[in-house]
Amino acid sequence: MSDMTAIQGTQNSGLTQPIYLDYQATTPCDPRVVEAMLPYFTERFGNPHSRNHYYGWEAEEAVEKAREEIATIIGADPKEIVFTSGATESNNLALKGVAYFYREKKNHIVTVVTEHKCVLDSCRHLEQDGFQVTYLPVQKNGLIRLDELEAAITDKTVMVSVMAVNNEIGVIQPLAEIGAICRKKGVFFHTDGAQAVGKIPLDVNAMNIDLMSISAHKIYGPKGIGALYVRRRPRVRLQSLIDGGGQERGMRSGTLATPLCVGFGEACRIAREEMPAEAKRLTALRERLLKGVRERLPEVYLNGDAELRIPGNLNISFAFVEGEGLMMGVKDIAVSSGSACTSASLEPSYVLRALGLDAEMAHTSLRIGIGRFTTEKEIDYAIGHIVEAVSRLRELSPLWEMHQEGIDIKSIQWADH
């Protein structure tokens, strides 16, 4: 870790490449993870499903050790971990797998409007196939209301799917409370844990979670692997999406990628051991950045709950400055924008809109992700860089000018286009 910091520090001081502040998009592999993976590409290359020889046993042992690490970080049993290609596949498998398995008895799913696209898209797919889906709204702070959740569950509901941590605004949903409601009502509780695992303490038993999607590359592991936690007692059954040799207890066929499994396991081990210290450090960096920007810029708004969010996430609207224009101005830092111009559509982030943000405020947001290799020096550089860009663009902004003149922008009749 210290090596990595040193390398990045050197690069950034000369700024041969931008400072990486997009840790919710992905994370670099921890060098310790790469180290653990390497032998499994070359000398320990066996197929973990080969039952008859040393190479297979060696690979199987490594995979099972990794499975144990993944189970431990969420308080599960290793037998409840199904390896997949990533959280997208896990979410597809959880939603479609459970829905199709129980479709004779139940046909209703409850989820949330701010879920990741892969959950929403899987739900749309199920709707087209005759299922009913309820999309719960969120409050201004990004959290669902428990009474609305409870009211949405019917005797036809098979599953509730609520993400643990939102990928854009980093807010943490009340998992234990949701789990308690689901258990009481006798419906399965699936949570997309891609942004939560390794960042906040999770316990599938204490929280009554029945299925949880996990991603390796969000926690300094390799891309291309994830897992689905599937509870065994009381048993959750699902229909597989990928059929074949019956690996992963028949829920996900295909030869396991031993090096990726090993890297995933090592990433979980490191995350679990370092979580308390890292959470503290990242929270301090996050507060430093927010405070630094707010001290020097007016009209800066934090999107999502200020307290109930993961340590490494900030989502900030800089009023009167358009997000994509701002991204171009902060080219020394790699961040992401809630403004839609970055995508092909002209609609701003549906997550920010769901908070009740006006479209113009949703257009002015930046998501800043802080992680394991972010240094205080980088945060200080980012503060200065952001302040400079926002100030410059506000001087260029007709909306800022109107605001300075005391004109309410909402009072103007804008043309639609």
Add this chain to the structure above:
Amino acid sequence: MSYSEKVIDHYEHPRNVGSFQKSDGGVGTGLVGAPACGDVMKLQIKVSAEGIIEDAKFKTFGCGSAIASSSLVTEWVKGKTLDEAAKIKNTEIAQHLALPPVKIHCSVLAEDAIKAAIADYKKKNGLEEDAAQ
């Protein structure tokens, strides 16, 4: 998304940023776009007694392509008559800046801004609008 060199140049060194006094009789102001859509352009022209645009200024809320499009048109309209300026087409702007298809609307907005500024000037000065185009 990668930007053309010309877009980056206008974004980093925008030409003619600022505002004229709106109430000034020789000034025409065009305000187009909408905050909710992520682009607002304000283009102002200062017209001489002979009907020549002698100066122009802009302010834009928007992406790099929107800023570049409006910066560019402030350069283009200067020295032109109102009729000449009104003939600037969004396709010329898009072509000059090498805008990708998803950014064509920025050039459309810049063309609208010129037309709106001219219309405002004409209205203020009691000049007859040309027959509807």
